[in-house]
Amino acid sequence: MTVCSRKCRFALLLVLAVFGSGSTAGLLAQGTTVDAGLAMTPPMGWNSWNKFGCNVDEKLIRGTADAMVASGMRDAGYQYLVIDDCWHGQRDAHGDIQPDPQRFPSGIKALADYVHAKGLKFGIYSDAGTKTCAGRPASRGYEFQDAAQYAAWGVDYLKYDWCNTTTQNAQASYSIMREALNHTGRPIVFSLCEWGTAKPWLWAASVGNLWRTTGDITDKWDGKHDYSNGVMTIVDLNEPLWPYASPGHWNDPDMLEVGNGGMTEEEYKSHFSLWAMMAAPLIAGNDIPHMTTPIRSILLNKEIIALDQDPLGKPGHRIRRDGDREVWVREIAGGNRAVLLLNRGTAPADIHFSWDELGYPVKLKATVHDMWKASDVATTVGTYTVHDVPSHGVVVLSIKPVL
Numbered sequence: 001m002t003v004c005s006r007k008c009r010f011a012l013l014l015v016l017a018v019f020g021s022g023s024t025a026g027l028l029a030q031g032t033t034v035d036a037g038l039a040m041t042p043p044m045g046w047n048s049w050n051k052f053g054c055n056v057d058e059k060l061i062r063g064t065a066d067a068m069v070a071s072g073m074r075d076a077g078y079q080y081l082v083i084d085d086c087w088h089g090q091r092d093a094h095g096d097i098q099p100d101p102q103r104f105p106s107g108i109k110a111l112a113d114y115v116h117a118k119g120l121k122f123g124i125y126s127d128a129g130t131k132t133c134a135g136r137p138a139s140r141g142y143e144f145q146d147a148a149q150y151a152a153w154g155v156d157y158l159k160y161d162w163c164n165t166t167t168q169n170a171q172a173s174y175s176i177m178r179e180a181l182n183h184t185g186r187p188i189v190f191s192l193c194e195w196g197t198a199k200p201w202l203w204a205a206s207v208g209n210l211w212r213t214t215g216d217i218t219d220k221w222d223g224k225h226d227y228s229n230g231v232m233t234i235v236d237l238n239e240p241l242w243p244y245a246s247p248g249h250w251n252d253p254d255m256l257e258v259g260n261g262g263m264t265e266e267e268y269k270s271h272f273s274l275w276a277m278m279a280a281p282l283i284a285g286n287d288i289p290h291m292t293t294p295i296r297s298i299l300l301n302k303e304i305i306a307l308d309q310d311p312l313g314k315p316g317h318r319i320r321r322d323g324d325r326e327v328w329v330r331e332i333a334g335g336n337r338a339v340l341l342l343n344r345g346t347a348p349a350d351i352h353f354s355w356d357e358l359g360y361p362v363k364l365k366a367t368v369h370d371m372w373k374a375s376d377v378a379t380t381v382g383t384y385t386v387h388d389v390p391s392h393g394v395v396v397l398s399i400k401p402v403l
């Protein structure tokens with residue numbers, strides 16, 4: 001590749017446009033579309049960041065690919081294996097990004113081939129600014145060159161971060177990479193990691209397949225912790241955005257912490273269930289080769305995964321909050337409703353709901369099915385109460401009209 005090819009010059013023009021007038025952003029966005037066939041249900045996979053941070057290398061990625069197959073994760077739907085920050089080395093004399101030669105001596109193409117041979121898809125990470133969040137070379141000014149490189153390596157998913165972007169316009173910056181990905185002709189899921197600052201849910205449906213709605217998650221039940229948030233804090237930020245998600249375009253409340261050790265199994269079940277109710281991407285973030293049986297059984301729960309992946313693609317939302325007790329509903333395919341009862345309190349609690357809260361006629365007879373128990377628990381009319389929902393626990397039900 002020459003120092004600045006035609007593609008590269010085009011990229012430079014677009015970069016100039018980012019720092020130009022606001023109307024340019026609108027123009028760029030109009031001209032781009034997201035590939036309609038991608039991410040029709042929320043993406044599922046694994047990402048290295050939550051557990052391993054910058055400690056990534058090709059051995060970890062190969063071992064994780066092997067374990068995703070052996071543990072049944074691949075067959076349960078976890079498709080994308082994504083390396084987050086810190087895979088990067090330097091750019092070569094042509095400006096082409098190279099992997100860290102110590103950590104990825106076989107190169108990214110060989111790694112992607114390995115992952116593909118396991119029946120998985122391969123994802124990578126970059127950033128719209130001058131450097132990634134961990135200070136590695138990022139894509140500003142190299143969007144077309146990087147996208148072409150990713151496509152040549154066989155990348156199927158790009159997570160694109162927002163560090164070191166100074167005064168860049170988010171919509172314009174993400175639209176450039178959208179254009180660059182389109183230009184490769186390879187279907188690549190585009191994951192916007194802008195933390196919700198520029199309200200991507202208002203503009204990103206024509207740019208990406210998923211957009212982060214919040215700052216980073218941390219492996220804690222609740223609260224704000226420096227720059228990151230516990231699960232309940234994230235839920236409260238993400239829940240009101242439910243009307244903006246639809247097939248191909250998802251709210252992303254960040255990757256899963258299930259199995260990373262900071263929460264109880266009950267809390268991990270709640271975290272996983274709430275992500276499924278919100279139709280969030282299910283991107284596991286734990287040590288897959290070494291996960292315990294209880295953690296595996298959370299991540300592989302068939303009914304909760306099916307809830308997340310419901311083909312209607314309509315996220316659920318909270319319909320009532322009585323102090324620590326919450327009732328959530330999600331419309332699912334076939335006219336059924338999923339209902340999640342959440343107890344944020346420190347003692348077990350009874351939680352009830354009624355058919356009219358779900359939009360059903362009060363006299364409708366319906367079967368109540370418990371998804372974690374994988375069994376029907378009642379056939380009834382009008383209302384239902386679950387006794388002793390555990391502290392920090394959930395009960396997830398589906399309500400099926402008996403016609």
Ligand code: GLA
Nearest residue numbers: 049084085133134161193216
């Ligand atoms: C940001 C993102 C995280 C992760 C790190 C990597 O904080 O929000 O998800 O990608 O950068 O440095």
